[in-house]
Amino acid sequence: MRDLPPDAMPASDVQGRARGARGGHADAAEVTDVLPALAAPSAARGRSSARTTASHARGAPSAAGDPADDRAPADLPYGMPGKPLARGPFLWGLTAALGVLTAWGLAQALVSSRSVIVLIVVAAFLAVGLNPVVEMLQRRGMSRRWAISVVFLGVIMLFALFGLAIVPPVGQETSDFLSAVPEYVESLSANPTIRQLDEDYKILANLQAYVTSGGLGTAVAGGILGAGAVVLNAFFSGFTLLVLTLYFLGSLPTIKEYLLLLVPASRRPRTRAIGDEILDGIGGYVAGNVLISVIAGGLSWLFLTVAGARYALALALVIAVMDLIPLVGATVGAVLVSAVGFLQSWPLGIACVIFFVVYQQVENYVIYPRVMSRSVDVAPAVSVIAALFGGALLGAVGALLAIPVAAAVALIVREVVLPRQARL
Template structure:
């Protein structure tokens, strides 16, 4: 209870009422001590809060609440900038408006640009189709030759010298193929050109040709066509076109050899770089699956080459024994076409049998019988034993993959289809099926 001021006049002592009055005054006094007296708000800007000092560093804290900032000791706190500046001071061109992110014009423009970009990329891929095919084939050949290089490395040969030896063998094989094919073809062309006058005389002596010439003036029109220069222009155009085809084939072959050598030399580096793109937790398993895929592709290439060598060697022995001309060239044709899955062996057999029929009927019949028997042996004896350790693909899947590959990229696509199908089957078996079993 608070003491009364000295000038206060004590109230008469009334029982009950006096005690209630004293309690009321005491309650009012306690409320006054707790709540500060209200004063009228001053006009003008509110004074800035006095900066408080940090007891540890001595820095002053300016501002209030979460917007406080530290001011070093001995430096006055700077006033904070206003959150919104006037357009005339900090934004001379006015406050920017909302971005046009949902406008129909901007949406349509973005969609049109996306379509044009996709169309441009598609056209670029179509234009570079030949280059992409060369790169894919070169990588395929490098992966196929890598097991031979690694086998030479295991025998103590440095990788550089192993690659050089393997690549030299590939070049020698191409050179032998050219030496075996070019002379017979050129000789046949020379013989055909020399025999053209005799063929013309035989045609002129034929009664049917004489009657047709009297009715339709065939020889006169042919002579006019030759003397007018039409034949020369056609022949020149054909020669130029054939030269362009030969030059393009030579350039493509040289580029393929260079790319194959580059990929073969940098194959370990390429594998390590691709593994760096995989998360570290999955890198070991991915590397193991990738090595198995590469081993399967290499085994497929080596097995296919071995089967083609067997087919060419047996064909050469048969044609030599049968007395067929240019037996080595025809055997090389069989070996090269046998590299193409499904239809390659049949194509080579048809070509050689046709050449045999041109020589003589018995030789053509003998060629047909030989190739029919050999293809049965190859399909049911040689191919399963050679490919059993390289690729594990069901026969139906192999046929479907070869058909799709041939439709997309021709002979190259058919050649690449089976190892690609084997790689996809391996990924499904090692990644997809275990994940599905855990669901």
């Protein structure tokens, strides 16, 4: 028997291993037949891994989120997925429509809450205007809480004085008018022209039928309810305004510090200085405007008392309140008071017209420039334009707020925008 090389294997071992290999192939075939569902995914995963590896080797992006998913068609019975909706026109249009609806909803919410926004703005404006008085009392040794209480009590007394001066004359005039209605009817009946019109068109008969049918009572009741609703709404708005002003006045330093925290730390000193100057300008404007109104009301009361007008105090308060509105307030107040003067007597009405024309010239060219020279620095043309825009947007409240807002914008432009433009 020949000697075998060291790596040679006996024939018996070779045959045994061949039988084992055939047995192993048979076992694998049985397993494959039993578990066909597991064999295909394994092959698919193998092919997917191979393609992913090849894709990475070529520098292609990752297949995560790719519409061409690396799965075999056998795993996707409904076909390969299409492009994602993020790039399609449908999702873009849906997003744009939702954005438009959201903006429209916010606009409707702002319009619906316009009255509340106006109350908040006016309360903040009054708080800023009353703050210099509070700080003046603080400098004289009074705590801020007591200073706010004193100032707020003075504001309430002014409101009460205005109500006491206006309500009794209005009530008395209404009562006198109702008492004089029968005399007016008799005078109309005795007038030849009215008698002829009544004979032609049956005016008095139709009026009597309207009164007795209950239509007049329904109209009067509706008018009374409407007037009561207006008065109640005005009372509620005034009370809300006072409460908001009190809260703003008490927390004004805290609000200022909180708003400064929203500014970068490197810009806080400059922002604080500009903000303090703006607040001082608004406070000076409010104080100056109130002082001018007090002067107008005081001189009007003195003139009306000397001229013998009835309800001189109420008419003077009307002048003072209307004078708070820039540009047109003084003129409107003068027209109203002059009309009341003409109703009392022609000489009194003519005297009222002469007095208010002369006084408005003095106020416009003497009093107003001297009082406002230390509070706001706004060109006359800018003041007129700002008042017109403010009145168009928010009515009398907008006209009242327009001038200090214009002064604040002018200050920001002068201190921020112009230096930045100069450095470019």
